[in-house]
Amino acid sequence: MEAPGGHAARADRGCPRENYALQVDILVAPSGPGVRLTTLDEGRGEVAAGEVSMDLLPGRVAALEVDRPRWVWTDTSALYPELLRAGVRVERCFDLRLCHAILRHAIPGRTTAADAWAAHVTPGAGIDAGPTLLDELTTVADIDPAAVLEEYARQQVAVQGSLEPGRLRLLLAAESAGALIAAEMKHDGLPWDLDVHDRQLAAMLGPRPRTGTRPARLEELATTIRAHLAAPALNPDSPAELLRALRSAGIEARTTRKWELADVDHPVIAPLLEYKRLSRLLTANGWVWMDTWIRPPEDGRRGRFHPDYVPGGVVTGRWATSGGGALALPKQIRSAVVADPGWKLVVADAAQIEPRVLAAMSRDEQLARASQGADLYQALVEEGIVDTRAHAKVAMLGALYGATTGEAGLLMPRLLRAYPKATNAVEQAARAGERGEVVRTWLGRTSPLPSATWHEVQGRASQPDAEPTDQRLARQQARDWGRFTRNFVVQGTAAEWALCWMAELRRRLLAIADDAGTPHLVFFLHDEVIVHSPAHLTQGVEAAIRDAAQSAGGLLFGTFPVEFALDVVTVDSYDEAA
């Protein structure tokens, strides 16, 4: 059986440093019907090379993996799944496609300890001068081995020539580790109990209906809604129809959004909101979704949900997902995420990760002090900055997202006074964005430049004959981009911390394996992980998760005294986690 713990056994786990000093890279490049493997020594000289057919590749990789090389290949997502299917895993890789995407626009800006995160001008002054083979790449099949080696060398030079090669190297390593983890998580899948899911749906919607018909509960609600609105033919799923019907019933709604309707006093509102809630559940995670995305159980295991994780899929460096909507797994159906018999889920999420990251990257000692406890928001209350935890959260998120109005806007002066370094940091990033400049994360991922249209609008507004509407539009647009760059630096750095956390965790989990199996990552979402673990190993897993978080903090921010608090629980099903 293909256990998640199918890793090649190693005698010398847990002391990688010494071994990394003797780093050997093995280049994997398509060649004819198979691949060409080229072993490089530390001076990047070729020491061995050979062709291998695709069907023999997994065996060859497994054999070579004993020496713990770093696999250098163009695209983990294209190659690694096949190795995984053959039961072969690797410890380290360098993903040329992902690293290229980072380096392509990296700016060799001057950085200092105080403002290393901050914006640096020079649009277009990326490390590499022009497009390379990877820019036109749609498939890796046509790249010859020499071109792969050339790209690798280029990237090494780019890193070496940057002003923070250490940070960039860490980012590329983390990004590449993420690519391995993403493929492994897709391969292993998230344990899923189809019966629990079906019961949950039936309890809320009624039993599974024939294809193409509404479940009983939804049909009932639709009838009630039609009666209240005197609209016998109304399809509640059509916003346009619904809006017309609401209006003829005397309800002055602008849209049919739930938060707008929630304030309306009318007997149709309650059943309508209930309809929306259930309809969403049905269309997003109902029986069709179940049939499409859950692989049925086999020999003693539960079913599995296998979403595609897309490392680097979000501009900020967060992962995207594709298929099954794994980015928004509703709380309502998390009870269907159930560990296999004899196994547990260890669920961990980083508490208030973005404020903590902001404290570290801005070197704000005051905010770092607030990070010492488990609840940073509560610390703001205890420090007397705000009066309630809710206010602390609103104020902090407002600062990170660029809120100017409402409660967040009102609380902002207090935050400015209490944490000048942290608030300044995000303000600087926002100002840079408003000017159309590039900003960078702590490890050096750079924000995209605004579009040509954006610049045109700004240009038009600065003409002497500019209309007030032009100027208003330009100001609006500049602020929009400023909010984006403001959030970019923090969200992106938090994503870097999370990548390091996972990479460190993955390494530690391999050391926990025993005969029952290897605890392994089965889910990741921005600041949260789920590890599927044999029940008797969960204590070690919890410790590994905490250790990994501390290591990640150290890797990024050295000795700066910021804490990365976690909420960690061991449960049978995901809904039991807070």
Add this chain to the structure above:
DNA sequence: GCTGCTTGCCAC
């Protein structure tokens, strides 16, 4: 029938 846009809602 296909494609792309809009609306609305889920997650962090």
Add this chain to the structure above:
DNA sequence: AAACGTGGCAAGCAGC
């Protein structure tokens, strides 16, 4: 009543 960042996705709907 969206304000305030990043995404994916389903259904409706207009246009080809």
